[in-house]
Amino acid sequence: MPFVKSLLFWLLLSPGLLLPAIGWAQTCPVTPNPPTCTFEVIDVQSGTPVQRLCVGREVRFTPCSSRNPSFLYSYQVVPGNGVLPNPCGPDFVLSPVTYRPTQAGTVTIVENSQAAPGATPTIFFRVFEVSDSPAPAFTVAACAQGLVQVRVPGSPYTSYAVQIGSGAPVAAAPNAVVTYPVPAGATSVTVTGRYTDNTLCTNSATQPIVPLAPLASPTIQNITLQGTTVQLTTTALTAGYRYVVERETTAGVYQAVPSAVQNSATSLTVPSAQPGRYRLRAADDCTEELRTSAPLSTLTLTVAAAERRNQLTWQLPDNPASYELTRNGTPIAVALSPADRAYADTAVACGVQYSYRLTARYSSTVTSVSDMLPIRATATQPPATPRLFATFDLRNRVVLTANVARFPTTGQLTYLSDARTLVTTPNRTVRDSSLTRFGAGAAPCFQVRFVDDCGNRSADSAPFCPALLTAEQTDYRGSTIRLGWSVLRGVPAATPTDSLRYRLLVLNPDNTVLRSIPVSSRGAYIDVAPPTDQQQVRYRLEVTGAGLSAPSYSNIASVTRRVEAFVPTAFTPNGDGLNDVLEIKGRFLNTFRFTVVDRNGQEVFQSTNRSQTWDGRVRNAPPVPGSFVWRFEATDEAGQTVVQRGTVTILK
Known part of the structure; x- marks a missing residue:
């Protein structure tokens, strides 16, 4: 064994002996006419040959069984397709060799084999794809009626299997959109991805099935034209469903309006819309039509100016229960029948711009509203006489x-x-x-x-002449007052049951009515009982009837009577209870100053109130017989100053 290890060490350190004819500074030359089987790539975990490598899964290289076992085999991995080592030699590793890919792509595995040290080597290579195995990125959409839609990704796997709950996996192609029934109790979807040429590169992911809420029937409550845009207001739309706006064609077929946009749970907008009947179709990802709303038609209003009227016409395929027409935002009190399609507004003024909007009511909650249209009224004829x-x-x-x-x-x-x-x-x-x-x-x-604002002039109105009232006292003291007036002229023609009525009003100082006196149009009356507590008596004439829109009043005529003070020439302050004090009497003594002075001009008494009296004392001294001068000054209700003077004598 030590000998083998030393030999291997020697071989690794002697590349020139392994590749004597190649050298170090050039690309490895490929040996022609390779054998049918050069080497195999074996998955270390399973021990099976593979034709595709997996990121993170270890493989080893081994020469095919048909190769000479006495040869020395070494391997090197180069990134790329058909890329050979350059320089050739230093990074080859003797078999057995293991390799763990770190990223997806293409690699070239190069084999160097030689019979003995110093012999000419053979260079063979194979190209392998390295695949990643991420969790499949699929989508799940729950549908009504116990269905679920699964959208399988297009990459990186070449095949997929879809499993609903604990059911059997079902094959699905990349990019497939498939609808599956949901077995009872199933709450999730699992998708597994595989490669056709390597079942070892696989992965799976699971997502929950979130059931849809029960679908509420969609209802269009209002359809409004705003220029070229149709605005739909609906009952609350159930979340999770698709809602498609459809318009009826001339053939009576409803077609989807692709430009419609859902703004909220109760609002949709159709830009560049055409007039007509619209409805709302509810769908989910599995079924194109679950429920449809009742159709509702747009209301198309047109307005044109004519002679002293604005002519309104509208298009509406269905008759509503009622209409509401507004002018400048205020409803017009006009009775339109469901079948009406036109109205002439004659309550318009020339040169004035008006804005109209028409609402068709099918029920208390379903309406169709036109666009708001402006129009300027016109005329060439004279306006009515004011x-x-x-x-x-x-x-x-x-x-x-x-x-x-x-x-x-x-x-x-x-x-x-x-x-x-x-x-x-x-x-x-x-x-x-x-x-x-x-x-x-x-x-x-x-x-x-x-x-009017178009320059048309009316005739002059009939003259209106209000009544004028005069008042004068018939005697020096104003005990009776004579009143006269001119007849009111210019009222509408009297009828047999409604003629002018005159009423003379006696006023209080605060202009409230003290007394009213029915009079005739003769223009004269004598008041024999004017108020005794008012210096200035004020009258007003009220004229009603004969088509007058309100009472017409005359001017206020007044009579200012004299302020009078009565002072005795003498009094006797002797305590007998008779004529013991000096007091002022008279009429209309509201604002005055009464002063008494002695013969030296010294003031001895002053009062501003009728209740104040003089007992003859001078600076608390007992009364002394003699003459005194008095002065009375007052301002009457007309603002005039009244002055009276005289003397008074104190007697024993």
């Missing part, structure tokens, strides 16, 4: 309110007073404070004209 209403406010300003049919906010209004232009404005209400004289002959008449 109606004018006039009344006075509590500040005696004339308030003018214009109403133009079909034109609630647009266009320009020109308000006139006695044919004189007051203002041009888009406002439907204006106030005129230019009237300062309120006599019967000064009653103004107002008119208004309208120009």
Whole structure:
């Protein structure tokens, strides 16, 4: 044995003796006419010959049995296809040789054999594929009706076997998509990959079968056109299933719409959509059709401007239960029947842009909604003559309110007073404070004209002349007050059952009504019982009926009666209980100052309230007979200053 080891060591250190004719600096020359069997590659673990190497699985090289056993055999592995060692010699290893591949690819196994040291060697080689054996990367999709779909990968194996649960493996080709029944109790799928020319390179992987939730029938609740896009809103779609949007062709056949996109569990979008009937088909990875929804049709609305109207037409294959039409987002109170396909909106103003949307309701939860379409109304004919209403406010300003049919906010209004232009404005209400004289002959008449946004002008409205009220006291003290007024003109024509009604209103200082008096249109009335506690009595005339949209009020007419103070010429502060104090009497004594001074001009008494009286004392001294001067000053309700003077004498 020591001799054999020494010989082997000598041979390994003497490559020149093994390859005397080759040398070190060139590629190994291949010997022609190789034998039928040169050498074999044996799997170390199983002891079987292999034609394909496996990454990580050890093999050994051995000459075929037909070769001369007395020859010396050595081997070298070179990466690549048909790549020979260069230089030839230094890395050959005497048989037996083992090799463990580390990566997939192609290798060339080169054999060097020679009869004896110094003899000419033979060089033979074989090319082998080295294959990896990863776990198969397959996918599993559970389906309804007890099925499962398995998608087998295309590489690296040349064949696969699929096992459902503990069932028998079933062969499957690479890239195959196969549907299998799921036996009762099976919860996983195992896929094993193999190579046809080497069953030792194999591996498997297992994935669970996640069952699908029970499929809820899909329902389209709303279909809305948004430009060229159709938006579908549905009941909640069951997760794990595929949903296909289909459109009905002219032949009555439903075809899938490939561009449809599912946005969420309740929303799908169809870009560049065509009008028509749509439905939703539910499928899984095994079955193309499980359930379909009831179809729902798009609603295609068109709008065109005509003379003072916007003409709406729409296309809808099915009659709904009802319609809802909106203008500028607000529903229009119009009764459309299910069979209607057109509507003329006459409540439009020229030059104004409107937006329309139509909703077809099939039930409380199923609707089809059109796109929102804008249109600008047009006209060439004059607009309707506006109606004018006039009344006075509590500040005696004339308030003018214009109403133009079909034109609630647009266009320009020109308000006139006695044919004189007051203002041009888009406002439907204006106030005129230019009237300062309120006599019967000064009653103004107002008119208004309208120009729409297309430049069409209306006729002037009929004149509206609000009533004017006057008031004057009939005597010095104002015990009775005479009132007069002009008749209101310009109301709609009275009917036999509805004519103008006049009512005279007596006002409190806070403008609430103290008393109302029905009067006629004769224009005169005497108030014989004006309020006794008001210095200034204020009146207002209210006119109603005959088609007036609201009461029309006259100006507020007022009468300011005199403030009067009554001071006695003498009093006797002797304690007998008669005429012991000086007190002020009179009417309308609300805000005043009463002052008493002695003959030296010194103030001896002052009061601002009628309850304050003077007992004749001067700086707490007992009353002394004599004369005193008094002064009374007040501001009345009209803002005028009233001054009275006199003397008073203290008697014993």
